[in-house]
Every structure is written in structure tokens, then in C-alpha cells.
Amino acid sequence: MAIRRIKQIIDSHPSSDGDGVKIQRAHGFDNIQFSPFLMIDELKSESPDDYIGGFPPHPHRGIETLTYMLQGHFQHKDHMGNTGELRSGGAQWMSAGRGVIHSEMPMMTDGNLHGFQIWINLPATKKMLPAQYHDFQPDVIVEKQFSEQNLIRVIAGDLTIKGETLTGPLQKTGVPTTIADWRAAEGESFNSCLNPDFQAMLYIYQGAIAIEGITAQAGQLAILDSGEGLSIRATEDTGVLLLSGLPIDEPVVHYGPFVMNSMEEIEQALSDYQHGRLVE
Structure with a gap:
């Protein structure tokens, strides 16, 4: 079984979004190796x-978003009437489809x-397609404990x-994906099989990892080459997001907030939003 190796490391960079929320961002809109993923924002403060302004009402078209919280609460509201509380350890998924207007606001001030x-x-x-939304509370996220750490x-x-x-719990993404969170103490390892047709990358949000002698550390995104096997070792106390999916x-x-296939479609999205047609 071919073991995937790290073929590229991308450093995240400071940015801000919404009402001045400070984030670390890694994106690959022009990088086919990212597909089907487009961007990863890490909110940490x-x-x-740094975050109290949240993300007031704003539009999207042409993408899905998955928001996953390690710590902290956000409240989601959208034009479809959905209201969801994103709690520590939980996740929320939204498919903007042809159009959505939503907000994500913190529910605490400290x-x-x-x-x-x-x-x-x-x-x-x-x-x-029509927009969709679903939230996943912490108790439905599937866990496997290999050891105490x-x-x-x-x-x-x-x-x-x-x-x-x-x-x-999330199975109905627009293209097949696997998204997981691995947490381990220094010296622990993780081994799994990935779909060989999927592209895969790792976002290290704590500590550092090694794969086949190549290391990546917190704030870095490691893009993996092809293969079926994945073998990671934590070289420090570590937290990693695994993102794998079928490329588009x-x-x-x-x-x-719009991602389409042509500039003409972007111009149509802008016109639809400006004239109140985005969420018809």
C-alpha cells in the first residue's frame, strides 16, 4: 500500500473577515491540489x-461551508429561517447553492x-441548487480513542x-469528502486508509507532525501526494485537521463570497444580490 507523503507545505497568513474578526487563512482558489477545498480559516483568540463583531449578514453562492469549533459558541441565522447554536466540539454545514444570506455571531463576550x-x-x-443547512452537536461527532492521549x-x-x-454525521456534501480532527500527545501516531481517488491535506493547528521524515508545524497546511495509506507521528502535543475529498x-x-465557473456567472451573482434575486 502506497503511503502518502507531504509534497507541499503552505503557511497560513493573518487576515480578517466579517466585522474585523482576526483569522489565520490558508487558501487555494488557484491551486488544483486543494480541490475540492478552497480555503481554511482558523479563528483563535x-x-x-478579536472576534466579538462576528460575521454579520452576508451572501454566498456556489460553495459549501463547514464550521467546526474546538472552543467557543456561535449562533447561525439565515434567510431560510434556520437558527443554530454552534457549541464547543460541534459543527455546522451549509450549502449556499444558488444563494444564501446568513450571519454567524459569537454568543459570549469573553x-x-x-x-x-x-x-x-x-x-x-x-x-x-437550493441552499441547505444542518448543524451537528458535539455528541454526534464520531470519536475513536486509541489511547488516553x-x-x-x-x-x-x-x-x-x-x-x-x-x-x-455529515454525509451529503456536494462531492465526497472526509474531514476529521486528530489530537495526540508527543510520540503518538495515527495510521489510516484514504480513498486513493481523493486529494488530501492536513492543517496543523497545534504542535507538529512528521510524515516519512518531513515535518509540518502549527499554522501550516501540508498537501499530500497520492496513495492509499496515511501514517502520521506527533512530534509534539498535536492537533491536526484531515481534509480529503474528490477533486473537481x-x-x-x-x-x-461567490465562487463560480466563469466571470459571467460571478457578474450574474453580483447583479442578483444587488437586485434582491440571490435568494429567490
């Missing part, structure tokens, strides 16, 4: 001033905040470990 928002592309055939949480898709398949071989045109 001990200061409410304490730590640490979480992620992942943008997932939609294939052209699904970019204009070695834990995997599967949020989306399926992950096979030593012949056992763990199935996350289509043009990507990105403008703000």
Missing part, C-alpha cells in the same frame, strides 16, 4: 476584541475562541482505521 471554517467547492451541476473525531465522510470504518476538475472563479 483569547481576546474578545473567554477563548478556537475554531475553523472550511470552504468546499461545489461542482457546476450543484452551484444553482490519542483521539480521532470524524466530522464528515468515512475514515478506515485498522479495518474499522468510522462514519461521520472545473474552472474556479472567485470574487468575495
Whole structure:
């Protein structure tokens, strides 16, 4: 079985979004090796001033978002009437489809905040479907404890470990994906099988890892080569997001909250939003 290796490391960079929320961002809108993923934002702060403004109402078209919180609460509201409380350890998924207007606002004014928002592309055939939303409370995230200090949480898709398949609660993404959170102490390891047709990458949010002698550390995104096997070793106390999915071989045109296949479609999205047609 071919073991995947690290073929590229991308450093995240400071940015801000919403009402001044400070984030670390790694994106690959123009990088086919990212597909089907587009962007990973890490929200991490001990200061409410960095995030208290949240993400007031704003539009999207052509993507899905998966928001996953390690610590902190957000409240989601959208034009469809959905209201969901994203709690520590939980996740929420939204498919913008042809259009959604939503907000994500913190529900407390002090304490730590640490979480992620992942943008997932939609294939052209699904970019204009109706929007959808679902939240997943912490108790439905599938967990496997290998030792006292070695834990995997599967949020989306399926992950096979030593012949056992763990199935996350999110199964209806626009393209097949597997998204998981691995936490381990220094010296612990993680071995699994990935779909060989999927592209895969790791976002290290704590500590450092080694794969076949190549290391990556907190704040870095490691893009993996092809293969079926995955073998990771924690070289420090570590937290890692595993992102794996079936690539979409289509043009990507990105403008703000809209991701389509052509500039003409972006211009149509802007016009629809400006004239109140985005969420018809």
C-alpha cells in the first residue's frame, strides 16, 4: 500500500473577515491540489476584541461551508429561517447553492475562541441548487480513542482505521469528502486508509507532525501526494485537521463570497444580490 507523503507545505497568513474578526487563512482558489477545498480559516483568540463583531449578514453562492469549533459558541441565522447554536466540539454545514444570506455571531463576550471554517467547492451541476443547512452537536461527532492521549473525531465522510470504518454525521456534501480532527500527545501516531481517488491535506493547528521524515508545524497546511495509506507521528502535543475529498476538475472563479465557473456567472451573482434575486 502506497503511503502518502507531504509534497507541499503552505503557511497560513493573518487576515480578517466579517466585522474585523482576526483569522489565520490558508487558501487555494488557484491551486488544483486543494480541490475540492478552497480555503481554511482558523479563528483563535483569547481576546474578545478579536472576534466579538462576528460575521454579520452576508451572501454566498456556489460553495459549501463547514464550521467546526474546538472552543467557543456561535449562533447561525439565515434567510431560510434556520437558527443554530454552534457549541464547543460541534459543527455546522451549509450549502449556499444558488444563494444564501446568513450571519454567524459569537454568543459570549469573553473567554477563548478556537475554531475553523472550511470552504468546499461545489461542482457546476450543484452551484444553482437550493441552499441547505444542518448543524451537528458535539455528541454526534464520531470519536475513536486509541489511547488516553490519542483521539480521532470524524466530522464528515468515512475514515478506515485498522479495518474499522468510522462514519461521520455529515454525509451529503456536494462531492465526497472526509474531514476529521486528530489530537495526540508527543510520540503518538495515527495510521489510516484514504480513498486513493481523493486529494488530501492536513492543517496543523497545534504542535507538529512528521510524515516519512518531513515535518509540518502549527499554522501550516501540508498537501499530500497520492496513495492509499496515511501514517502520521506527533512530534509534539498535536492537533491536526484531515481534509480529503474528490477533486473537481472545473474552472474556479472567485470574487468575495461567490465562487463560480466563469466571470459571467460571478457578474450574474453580483447583479442578483444587488437586485434582491440571490435568494429567490
